[in-house]
Amino acid sequence: MTPAHTLPGLPLTWLAGSTLTYNLLIAASFILTTLFTALLAQRLGAESLGAFVAGIGVGFCLWRYQHALGQMNMVGTQWIVLALYGLEGFIRWRRAHDALLTGLGVALAAWSSWYYGPTLWLVLALWLALRQPWRETRTMLAAVWPAVLIAPLVALALLAPYAHPTLQTLRGGDTRHDYASLLDLSAHPLDYLTPSRYHALWGGWAAQVAPETAGARLVTPGFALLTLAGVGMWRWRRRAVARTLLIVGLVCFVLSLGPELRIGDWSVPLPALLAYDHVPVLRSIRAWSRMAFYVQICVGLLAALGLTGFGQWRRVWQALGIVAVCGVLLEVAHAAPWSASTAPRPVDRWLANQPGSGATLQVPDSFAGTIEYYALFSRRPSLTGYGTFEPTGATTDLAWLREFPSARALTTVKRLGGEYVLVRRSAMDREWPGWRERAAQQPELTLVYEDGEMTVYRLSLPDETWSIP
Structure with a gap:
């Protein structure tokens, strides 16, 4: 079900056993997500400090901590960032190896979780539509069409072995989840502002203040990261890259709210309801709140852009910037219940x-x-x-x-x-x-x-x- 973990895990399991292999794969996902996010931030124009903050803010975010507690299929987030890194490089330089990275990222993300397979295509298509100068599209396609085909061909070739069982499942009957379950596993707008219940300092307080915000609804990016993202959006507001991150983030935010938004006695239908009723594959999604990770990526990258030119800032602004950076580091200090015995009871x-x-x-x-x-x-x-x-x-x-x-x-x-x-x-x-x-x-x-x-x-x-x- 998760070949992105199973295949590399086979030799590790043979050499060191399943427990060590599991821990290594989980730890590697934190390291690689952080590294790929920092590289993507630099590719978008961020400097070293901003790239560091983006990497830490995304790689060690609350969403990843929550899903690392036993859901190995959801922790392959590094491949999502790799696909975006490759696509951004291809948009800028039309290089074949960037297209290859995009295809590999898409396939490995889908190999980690079928949540990522269909939803990542949507995010990449929206990213491309916002970043690609469409007046130059025809000229670009004529000049580099072999490279354009690399990403979809690589992705399809790697996904083909898993297409048959997936189609079999889809043909086997209605694969939609219970509607009430969708509502339970969707985020609420205020969840994005709820402090972490896993935090080393204020976790207990947060769990008491918002006891209903747990499990799939743990999606907050962190106040410090959101603040820096706001700075980045303002400073780069005339740049296409900032508008892209804002629009992609907002679209994924709305999707993470699930099929409807309930405000008191009012119910507002949302785009996920259309997918639930009419779109094959997407109708099988159980937890729309998992779209929050795409929001986290956009917030982290905007935060990275907010710290550009830090060395030339006035001292008072540098001091505030350092406070915000320290705030990001503090907010990722989660103390999740990491350990569990693997011995028989x-x-x-x-x-x-x-x-x-x-x-x-x-x-x-x-x-x-x-x-x-x-x-x-x-x-x-x-x-x-x-x-x-x-x-x-x-x-x-x-x-x-x-x-x-x-x-x-x-x-x-x-x-x-x-x-x-x-x-x-x-x-x-x-x-x-x-x-x-x-x-x-x-x-x-x-x-x-x-x-x-x-x-x-x-x-x-x-x-x-x-x-x-």
């Missing part, structure tokens, strides 16, 4: 030693990829896991499984080949108070294991007896 070791091969169900939080990971240790299939589009009929089954310990949930577990139900007690106590009493009333459930975190029931006949280890 005690319950996984216990399950691995039990006879039979019945499947497991973990409640209430099993509908995520971590359960698939722990199945490596328990050596048992899981009834749940992560899936973007559930197979026909699975939606109802999953809804019933979430009702554990109801009779309908137990019937569904048995029908699907389940044998053990793992209960994470702390989460279950919060979400379903009284679950223990209801489980005790089910004669088919036998308590067979407990540790400091998990309680395990086995679906059994009423006359079976077990001892708790």
Whole structure:
């Protein structure tokens, strides 16, 4: 699903194991995104200080921290910036190797995530439309048409092996997500001004002030970066590059708000609604808030332009500029929950030693990829896991499984080949108070294991007896 990580990760995994490989790929994405953004800023006309600020502001932004916490497919942001770097170079100098970089960037971005595949084409087309002097287009095409073809041909050649399964999925039925889910995973305008809940200094305060701003809605670029971007927009307001960054950023900002903007009792339809209803591939997008990263790029590049000529500024303005730069560095000081153990849990070791091969169900939080990971240790299939589009009929089954310990949930577990139900007690106590009493009333459930975190029931006949280890 993510060949941009899988293919280079294969030899690393063989040499050093999956854990080190995972960490190296995540760390590399921060370094490469920062480096490519700084290079793009310089290509647009920024000086070293501005390029440094743009690189740090984009490479270590809150959006990337949030999506680095387990979503490897979303951290391949360096390829987005590489594609823009190549396109800007081709617009300026008509060089074949810049077109090659554009095609490679597009393909590698799509190889990271199908979110980037279709949306990056839109961003590049808008960038080209705003940056290319269209009066010179015919002359340019006649002179360098072989180079013009390089980017799409390279991208299509690399994406072709993955076209067939994608088209198969699209033909398999409606790939649109539930509309309510789209609204939940869309950004709100004020999210762009909400402080980071992961910040080392004010993270706890931010989480209390705006508890609803979490997950996909963590999109704020940072006040200092926004301030410098405003300076860059004003100072470069007569330049086409600034207008390009402003328009691309605004378009992506509107798209990140999802299919509609709700203001009190009012609902304003937005362009994403048109894509949801009528545009193949784009209608499959689940989290429109992810368009915020394109906004982050534009804000960072405008901030870089705002610091041009810094050495010639008056001292008072230089002092304010240094304060803003320090503000950018301070605002990226996130303290996200980075570490997690890769060792098997005690319950996984216990399950691995039990006879039979019945499947497991973990409640209430099993509908995520971590359960698939722990199945490596328990050596048992899981009834749940992560899936973007559930197979026909699975939606109802999953809804019933979430009702554990109801009779309908137990019937569904048995029908699907389940044998053990793992209960994470702390989460279950919060979400379903009284679950223990209801489980005790089910004669088919036998308590067979407990540790400091998990309680395990086995679906059994009423006359079976077990001892708790």
